[in-house]
Amino acid sequence: MRYLSQRLLQFSIVFFIVTFGVMVLMRLGLNAPGDPARTMLGGTVSQEMIDQISKQYHLNSNLIVQYWYWLKGIVWSQDFGYSVQQNISVATYMRPKILVTFFLGIYALTWGLIIAVPIAVYQAYKRDSNFDKAGNFFSFFFISVPALVFSPFIIYVFVMKLGWFPRIGEKIYPWDNFGEHFRNFFLPVVVLSLPTAAVFVRLLRADMIATLQSDFITLARAKGVSPQRTLWSHALRNSLFSVLTSVGVQIGSLVGGALVVEQYFNMKGMGFLLISTILSKDLFVVQSLSAILVASVVFANLGIDLLYTVIDPRIRHARALV
Amino acid sequence: MSTEDNSAFLEVVNIKTHFETPRGVVRAVDDVSFSLTRGRSLGIVGESGSGKTILVRSIMGLLPKRGTLREGAVMYRGENLINKTPAEMRGTWGREMAMIFQDPMTSLNPLMKVGKQIAEPLMSHLGMEKATAWATAEKLLHDVHIAEAQRRLSQYPHELSGGMRQRVMIAIALACGPSILFADEPTTALDVTVQAQILELINEQRRQRNMSLLLVTHDLGVVAGNTDEIAVMYGGKLVEKAPTKTLFAEMKMPYTHALLESIPKLNHAAHTRLATISGRPPDLVHPPKGCRFAPRCHFARDRCHSEEPPLTAGKSPDHVYACFYPVGSAEYSERKVEISRS
Numbered sequence: 001m002r003y004l005s006q007r008l009l010q011f012s013i014v015f016f017i018v019t020f021g022v023m024v025l026m027r028l029g030l031n032a033p034g035d036p037a038r039t040m041l042g043g044t045v046s047q048e049m050i051d052q053i054s055k056q057y058h059l060n061s062n063l064i065v066q067y068w069y070w071l072k073g074i075v076w077s078q079d080f081g082y083s084v085q086q087n088i089s090v091a092t093y094m095r096p097k098i099l100v101t102f103f104l105g106i107y108a109l110t111w112g113l114i115i116a117v118p119i120a121v122y123q124a125y126k127r128d129s130n131f132d133k134a135g136n137f138f139s140f141f142f143i144s145v146p147a148l149v150f151s152p153f154i155i156y157v158f159v160m161k162l163g164w165f166p167r168i169g170e171k172i173y174p175w176d177n178f179g180e181h182f183r184n185f186f187l188p189v190v191v192l193s194l195p196t197a198a199v200f201v202r203l204l205r206a207d208m209i210a211t212l213q214s215d216f217i218t219l220a221r222a223k224g225v226s227p228q229r230t231l232w233s234h235a236l237r238n239s240l241f242s243v244l245t246s247v248g249v250q251i252g253s254l255v256g257g258a259l260v261v262e263q264y265f266n267m268k269g270m271g272f273l274l275i276s277t278i279l280s281k282d283l284f285v286v287q288s289l290s291a292i293l294v295a296s297v298v299f300a301n302l303g304i305d306l307l308y309t310v311i312d313p314r315i316r317h318a319r320a321l322v
Numbered sequence: 323m324s325t326e327d328n329s330a331f332l333e334v335v336n337i338k339t340h341f342e343t344p345r346g347v348v349r350a351v352d353d354v355s356f357s358l359t360r361g362r363s364l365g366i367v368g369e370s371g372s373g374k375t376i377l378v379r380s381i382m383g384l385l386p387k388r389g390t391l392r393e394g395a396v397m398y399r400g401e402n403l404i405n406k407t408p409a410e411m412r413g414t415w416g417r418e419m420a421m422i423f424q425d426p427m428t429s430l431n432p433l434m435k436v437g438k439q440i441a442e443p444l445m446s447h448l449g450m451e452k453a454t455a456w457a458t459a460e461k462l463l464h465d466v467h468i469a470e471a472q473r474r475l476s477q478y479p480h481e482l483s484g485g486m487r488q489r490v491m492i493a494i495a496l497a498c499g500p501s502i503l504f505a506d507e508p509t510t511a512l513d514v515t516v517q518a519q520i521l522e523l524i525n526e527q528r529r530q531r532n533m534s535l536l537l538v539t540h541d542l543g544v545v546a547g548n549t550d551e552i553a554v555m556y557g558g559k560l561v562e563k564a565p566t567k568t569l570f571a572e573m574k575m576p577y578t579h580a581l582l583e584s585i586p587k588l589n590h591a592a593h594t595r596l597a598t599i600s601g602r603p604p605d606l607v608h609p610p611k612g613c614r615f616a617p618r619c620h621f622a623r624d625r626c627h628s629e630e631p632p633l634t635a636g637k638s639p640d641h642v643y644a645c646f647y648p649v650g651s652a653e654y655s656e657r658k659v660e661i662s663r664s
């Protein structure tokens with residue numbers, strides 16, 4: 001219990017620092033009364049309009065008060081504010097974009113793991129074989145070459161030359177048309193998941209090699225346990241910790257990667273939204289997006305932390321004590 | 323069992339295990355031969371690094387693949403195991419030959435329940451159902467005198483004491499009723515008080531199950547009351563071997579003698595690894611030319627440094643040793659007098 005409250009406290013602090021920080025940054029130079037509202041509304045608007053918006057969202061109060069009202073809106077009534085520019089609520093505006101990035105991230109992470117685990121396990125098992133060498137080469141390659149570099153290449157080959165995949169980034173949900181959804185997401189997910197998988201392969205291979213040398217693996221062999229069981233049931237589970245930790249780290253960089261990939265593949269996701277709203281100074285949208293980003297990264301890491309306790313009884317018992 | 327030709331139960335013939343390393347070839351086990359009959363026990367004694375663990379693993383075929391060269395013959399029930407692949411050895415591992423490891427802290431899988439670790443070989447070798455295997459595991463825990471066996475089964479290794487973990491290791495080893503038990507320093511990592519209990523347990527189970535036992539240790543005191551025969555290893559070689567009584571009564575190698583002197587006495591606080599033999603163990607990449615112990619031996623003469631003493635029988639044919647000037651020889655006594663004068 002103390003463990004959980006500790007983590008929640010950590011989460012609140014990080015959340016506050018980031019969201020309040022974004023608020024402060026976005027308002028730099030907007031010191032005069034009415035400035036924030038004028039910026040948000042953009043173009044030429046009447047003073048009345050500015051006054052009304054300023055009053056409605058307490059934009060002329062000090063930042064702490066503004067922050068309080070904003071947070072209260074989210075927590076009490078799931079109200080993320082209003083995008084004056086788009087003339088819709090921020091929640092409605094964000095939802096489809098968030099879903100696009102959410103799918104991108106989940107698919108990339110899942111595929112990264114699905115690709116990486118068997119490769120790394122087999123590489124470690126057949127260390128120094130040609131398979132291992134090829135695995136090392138490709139993982140090194142995909143770690144060194146960022147999505148930035150091979151996205152255009154992939155688009156050129158598969159979209160422009162072969163025409164296998166569309167280059168429109170229309171968000172199509174799996175529940176609407178799964179085939180189209182798949183076709184739309186395939187290339188961006190490939191681009192995002194390969195470097196992710198490469199990192200997982202490196203970490204897991206190294207851990208597996210170390211684990212395979214431990215006494216309890218020799219004991220498993222000495223018991224006559226099959227090599228497959230020794231690998232998958234004894235060694236893999238004991239080698240998952242670095243990969244798990246890096247999933248937490250990767251979630252942050254996946255969001256960054258998604259930002260780039262969304263631009264290339266013309267997908268209207270969070271990255272796209274973040275960039276366009278930062279440029280147009282749609283204050284509430286930027287603030288809410290960053291809140292959601294922080295919350296999802298932090299919660300994902302919380303989930304990973306809980307996974308440690310699922311995998312390792314020693315951690316489970318140590319935590320039960322505090 | 324009674325129809326079996328006892329003399330050929332386990333025969334290790336000229337086994338050599340070398341490791342290729344960047345520094346050169348490490349001759350960890352160099353030309354070792356011995357045999358073991360059913361139900362008998364052999365102690366293997368030697369300093370740290372003398373190749374005891376590697377010898378045991380060479381016999382079982384449980385060595386790392388990379389850069390390992392193994393030759394010689396391991397005859398088990400008339401069959402040579404040396405050229406068998408791991409896949410072919412699987413039926414032997416755990417079923418015919420079982421092993422207890424040196425360090426109970428690192429030898430059990432930390433993420434797997436004790437019950438499952440014991441049940442695993444039962445299911446894979448004896449084809450037991452899960453429930454039967456767990457019930458058998460519980461019985462095995464009783465056999466190794468673990469109280470509250472039922473509860474222990476669903477615990478993880480970190481919840482058990484060192485002595486209890488070693489008992490679990492023994493239970494795992496006994497699970498499929500092996501005919502040979504290899505115990506690699508089973509008590510080195512344990513408290514003195516627990517050591518005796520574990521040795522007693524191993525011996526009790528050996529008698530009950532008519533197993534052969536190969537007990538590895540660096541402490542002559544451990545094998546003294548626990549094995550029928552003792553083999554002494556130095557620098558990867560077998561240098562003296564005799565029935566336990568004979569060895570203690572008339573040990574021939576000055577090295578064996580030095581090992582005896584290094585047995586921890588009761589008034590010593592530390593109970594492991596007393597390095598009372600002066601000098602360092604030999605470099606196994608470039609071993610000394612003659613007798614490997616010569617550079618550290620107070621009784622070595624010129625011949626010892628240039629010529630390797632062969633393993634020869636003494637008074638009785640079952641006592642063999644590799645020494646030109648053994649304890650009790652004229653040269654030995656002469657040197658002894660010189661030493662005591664200076």
Ligand SMILES: Nc1ncnc2c1ncn2[C@@H]1O[C@H](COP(=O)(O)OP(=O)(O)OP(=O)(O)O)[C@@H](O)[C@H]1O
Nearest residue numbers: 341343348350369370371372373374375376377540
């Ligand atoms: N994989 C390996 N590669 C190279 N050298 C090795 C390898 N494994 C063991 N050795 C060397 O072989 C020698 C014998 O090692 P071994 O583990 O058999 O000693 P030991 O008698 O069991 O000692 P201890 O009492 O410390 O357990 C040592 O010098 C060790 O450094």
Ligand SMILES: [Mg+2]
Nearest residue numbers: 374375424506
């Ligand atoms: Mg050893």
